[in-house]
Amino acid sequence: MMRRVVGDGVAPALFGVLATFGFAPWHCYPVTLISVIGLLVLWRRAGPARGAWRGFVFGCALFGTGVSWVYVALHTYSGIAAPLAGLAVAALVGYLAIYPALAGAVAAATRRFAAPIWALLIVPAAWGLSELLRGWVGTGFPWLSLGYSTVAAPLNGVAPLLGSYGLSIVLVAAAGALWLLYAGALIARLIALALVAVLPVLVWWVPSAAHWTQPVGPRLRVAIIQGNIDQADKWQPAHRAETLARYRDMTARSRADLVVWPEVAIPAPAEQVVPYLKQLRRTAAQRNQTVLAGLLWPAANSRGYHNSVLALGQGRGRYDKRHLVPFGEYVPGPAWLTGHLSNMGAPVGRTVAGPVTQPLLHSHGVALGLSICFEDLFARDIARDLPMAGMLINVTNDAWFAGTPALAQHLDIARMRALESGRPLVRAANTGISALIGFDGHVYQHTAADESARLIAPMVPRRGLTPYMAYGDTPLWWATSAVVMLGLLGAWGLRWRAARLRRPAERRRALRARL
Incomplete structure (x- = not known):
């Protein structure tokens, strides 16, 4: 009984907690690698149902510790009652844990395969497919994809080829190789040893992002304005004048070609600050400067607003956020659900999504690929602006998660997008x-x-296209799906063959018993 409790509850939960330490702000990716090895051991000794349960417990521990900051956004800053906020976080964690459970079910169902095939092909493919699904189903939520734990590791040079999901697959395969060194038979150990020996050579041989993209044009002097407006004060009318003055004055002191403000730095709809915007546009034009200002822009033929970035001065145009946050900026489902959640105390926004295809903003001849907050979680959204964009811009408001690891985790996500695209990235929070x-x-x-701060430095735009941005996740979808399907069919075939071989022996035993 105790053995079952440890194997089905304590051990997978412990490994899930340990996996969190591979991500920011700790960056202890070897710990994540060890936790995946432990998960492989648990899956190798389980049937499909138990393998799914162990994956689910692992996922609950991973996401329960890794995305618990959602509670801060819901309760501290959105004012949702503590029980309701806790219930919402539990529901999110339970949903995210379904995907490791799916990987566990596949891993346990195929455990009778030869250890090298199982550990180096089937399990990595199952995990990769589960993460691809998690980033696609509904609106997608790929936070804490295992690949992000490698952003500071020597392995990150694979990102321009395979992206963050590919890095997740490589990490699980590396865990499989290390497990084989310990638990495999002689041939399995030799295969694993060869892979472990060759891996550093492959990592060294893989071309870096500098191979796929090249610098182009003159440097662009960029300034980031971090106003540091507390989320509790941001939308208070009494603080609006101070906020507007702070961003205006910090911009006036910034000698730069491009000045980037955070997401909705102007805490008011555009029609309420028209004189302010005109003055800002005039001043920026006189300084031959482009200011990217985050604000709410009225949506055409709608009562809602776009979450937008407006180019003022030397630059022109506007970007409207395309990929909205579910249950934050909008509510998926029937209209009555929005009103019901609002009545329960959830401040659900009525933000309107911008069109999928939008013209790029420019500054001094450099095309800029814009993303707002949640959008930088999705490489497919970034790829829409490539190869035209020479530089990536992400504006965000992570004040919702103040004092939590979410700030550092989100920064690593932006780093991964820069790696995958081979583009410099300016991030204003x-x-x-x-x-x-x-x-x-x-x-x-x-x-x-x-803290209220400015960053000013020259940035060099780049051109070209990495293989990952050219092909996206399509090759990974096909490869992981094929391996998982063949693995499940093979597992069914092995069970059917074993059943056929058992039948004659059972008949003979039954005949001897009658005689």
């Missing part, structure tokens, strides 16, 4: 962490959280 990120994912400058 209301209360931090703002950063200037190189095309190689390296953070060259960053602010601290909860």
